[in-house]
Amino acid sequence: MTPPKELSSKEQLLSLVEANPFIGQQELADQLGLSRSAVAGHLGQLTREGRILGRAYVLPQRQPIVCIGGTNLDRKLRAVGPLRMGSSNPAQQHESAGGVARNIAENLARLGLPVHLLTAVGRDAAGQTLLTQLQGLGVDCAGCLQAADAATGSYTAVLDPDGELVLALAHMELTDRLDPAFLRQTAPQRAPARWLVADLNLPRETLDELRAEARLRDQRLLLVAVSEPKMARLGTDLRGVELLVLNRGELQALSGQVLPDDAALRAAWRSLHDAGLQRLVMSDGAAGLRFSEGDDLVLLPPPRLNPASIREVTGAGDALTAGIAAALHRDPDDLRGACALGLQLAALTLQSDATVSEALSPALLV
Structure with a gap:
């Protein structure tokens, strides 16, 4: 041998x-x-040789937040009357940029933070437009995969007249190309990051490698759920995950059981903590969110909104995650304050027709 x-x-x-x-x-x-x-x-x-891009002397406050995951075109169809299944329904249409990682990156950029997005789009008009829009907001897109043989992903949401989600259809196969080989190619882009925010559109092998990388480096990994079916991509070893953000349904899918009360939620959190997860945030609809504090999940109610001001829900969860990441970038120990900022950003998004509210600005971080 x-x-x-x-x-x-x-x-x-x-x-x-x-x-x-x-x-x-x-x-x-x-x-x-x-x-x-x-x-x-x-x-x-x-x-x-292009194998390193120079020294990484970056001032701590300018260390970028690196977002990795899905980018797509959002199409939202809002019914103008009661929905009738199996029949044609009159609707209003709104089209905008979308994708969990992309949305979080745009939220962070509008807050004035340094952000780098690693994602996959097609080499088509939609993909080029999506990247150009982000670059115009100051998002660094160097290293993004641009596929010549596949179309940019899409997400189509059907909303009821009140703006609540009834059904969504996601075409996100391109994100499967963000594999461990892609991680190796983009190591220079991720290296300076203080926080890495990854969505669960990523393949399981990629998530495994990100967790292993986070354990080896002084880097904080925030994972954000995207749907109940994709919770299986997370695996059972959560060492290396600083924070997981999800909703109640996704937590139930991850734990494999219904979580009807506070005792069940606490038991689920303790099980995840035993598996290596450091902190947890669970959004809980109109009740607000719950964040981990010791063995407990503490309830934090949302800001009060006039129901008439709510446009629709798409993007609110991504704004919540972006607010949490932005605050933790500044103070990694204050999860309560981070959740409060996340709820504030989510409330602004609920009052916007856009997936990312244009009302976001650096003033929100003061």
Whole structure:
């Protein structure tokens, strides 16, 4: 049997830089047993080869939040009268950009935060428009996958006259291409991040690798659920997950049981914590949300809204997650305050026809 080939000094150096993009040349030299000039030579060669993009000296407040997951075109059809199944129903149509990771990235950008999106779109008019819109808001889209052989994903929501979701159809196969190979290609884009926000549209193998990566690096991983069927992608080992955001139905799907009362919810949270999850936020409809505090799930009610001001619900959950991520980016220990900001952003989105409210601004973070 041929013995395994030892890594060259340059490859060993690259591994150290991938694990810690802020590492200094002298520290590299000490760990590799090389001179500092030799380290500088290897770094220069790796930069010329395009395998590293330069030093990652980023001020803490400017470390980006990296969002990875789905981007698609949202089509919302709102019935103008009572819905009749099996029949044609008059409706109003609204079309906008969508996708959980994309929506969260736009919310964060409108709040004035540095954000980088890693997603997959088709090399079609819809895909190019979606990326151009984000770049215009200041979202860094370098590293996004643009497929020439597939159409950009779509999400079609059927709403009742009050704006409540009746049925949604998602065409999101492109997101399956955000696989571990894609993660390896985009390692330089993720390396500077303080927080990584990933949605469960991602393949299970990708989520497994993100959790393993988070355990090895000083990086916080926030996972956000997208639907009950896709909870199976999460797996059972939750070590490396700093925060999971979901709703009651998704928590029931994850736990495999109905959760009718507070005692059942607490038991489900303790089970997830035992599996390695650090913190949990569960949105609970009109009741607000529950966030983990010790062994308990604390209820936080939403802001009061005039029912007549509510337009529809699409995007409110993504705004909630974005608000939580934005606040934790500033103060990672204040989950209660983060949830309060998330509820505020969700309330603004409920009062907008758009998936992401244009009322968002950096002033909300003051």
